[in-house]
Amino acid sequence: MMAAYGSGARSLPQHVAVIMDGNGRWAYRQHLPRVAGHRRGAEVVREMVQSCVDLNIPHLTLFAFSTENWRRPPLEVRLLMNLFRLLLKREARKLHENGVRLRIIGDRSALERDILQLIEEAESLTQNNTRLQLNLAVNYGGRWDIAQATRAAIAALQSADLNLQELDEQDIARHLSLADGPEPDLLIRTGGEERISNFLIWQLAYTEFYFTDTLWPDFDRASLEHALHSFAHRQRRFGRTGDQVLEGDCSVSD
Ligand code: IPE
Ligand code: IPE
Ligand code: MG
Numbered sequence: 001m002m003a004a005y006g007s008g009a010r011s012l013p014q015h016v017a018v019i020m021d022g023n024g025r026w027a028y029r030q031h032l033p034r035v036a037g038h039r040r041g042a043e044v045v046r047e048m049v050q051s052c053v054d055l056n057i058p059h060l061t062l063f064a065f066s067t068e069n070w071r072r073p074p075l076e077v078r079l080l081m082n083l084f085r086l087l088l089k090r091e092a093r094k095l096h097e098n099g100v101r102l103r104i105i106g107d108r109s110a111l112e113r114d115i116l117q118l119i120e121e122a123e124s125l126t127q128n129n130t131r132l133q134l135n136l137a138v139n140y141g142g143r144w145d146i147a148q149a150t151r152a153a154i155a156a157l158q159s160a161d162l163n164l165q166e167l168d169e170q171d172i173a174r175h176l177s178l179a180d181g182p183e184p185d186l187l188i189r190t191g192g193e194e195r196i197s198n199f200l201i202w203q204l205a206y207t208e209f210y211f212t213d214t215l216w217p218d219f220d221r222a223s224l225e226h227a228l229h230s231f232a233h234r235q236r237r238f239g240r241t242g243d244q245v246l247e248g249d250c251s252v253s254d
Contacts, residue, residue: 022191022215099131142201
């Protein structure tokens with residue numbers, strides 16, 4: 001069941017997803033190494049989490065490292081992983097104190113053992129928190145997600161002795177990352193590019209997109225409010241006509 005937004009409190013997205021892009025260019029403009037942009041970007045992540053807590057946005061999904069980002073120079077990949085380690089070590093307790101539940105989405109098989117350990121610790125520490133569900137996408141790819149969900153769906157059908165011809169959208173959807181929460185209402189991409197870069201390709205089917213030239217390290221509370229303002233003025237039709245939505249016939253039941 002999805003709902004259409006458009007007025008009042010319901011115009012606040014329940015789930016914001018962000019492609020945090022532009023760290024390298026930010027650093028380049030300051031004549032700093034790229035990693036300085038990633039470091040500043042990590043601070044902006046902290047501010048973004050706080051903003052969502054303050055604004056009562058209950059779900060936030062951040063794209064931190066894609067399945068394609070392994071193609072970067074090995075030193076940059078190593079520095080990004082070190083930053084991720086540091087964040088998990090330093091921030092887990094603060095997230096917990098702030099009522100944030102952390103979950104990492106993505107293919108964990110390529111992550112180093114100590115990082116996996118830190119992820120498990122942070123996830124179990126924060127598992128009962130309810131103020132904000134924070135999903136951090138690390139070694140995540142939308143195509144990976146659909147492939148793993150399809151494998152899981154097939155295994156479930158086989159163990160129930162059902163025919164593969166029975167496989168439908170819902171069978172796949174229930175095994176995707178984020179299946180236990182609402183789909184993103186708003187996708188923000190910073191850094192000026194207007195593409196998905198293999199983020200949540202299934203889950204973004206009916207998401208509103210907001211692209212901004214602002215580089216991620218410069219994305220502050222005012223930038224977020226700009227994006228929310230833009231979202232609040234969209235009419236979400238989910239396939240129906242604008243008149244139907246205005247008449248209040250705006251629920252979509254699958
Ligand atoms: C986004 O910033 C961070 C990651 C992809 C890890 P970039 O590093 O892609 O920054 P630009 O696009 O080169 O400026
Ligand atoms: C997308 O940014 C991935 C993340 C923000 C983690 P990229 O900078 O990797 O995207 P492309 O390669 O320019 O599309
Ligand atoms: Mg980039």
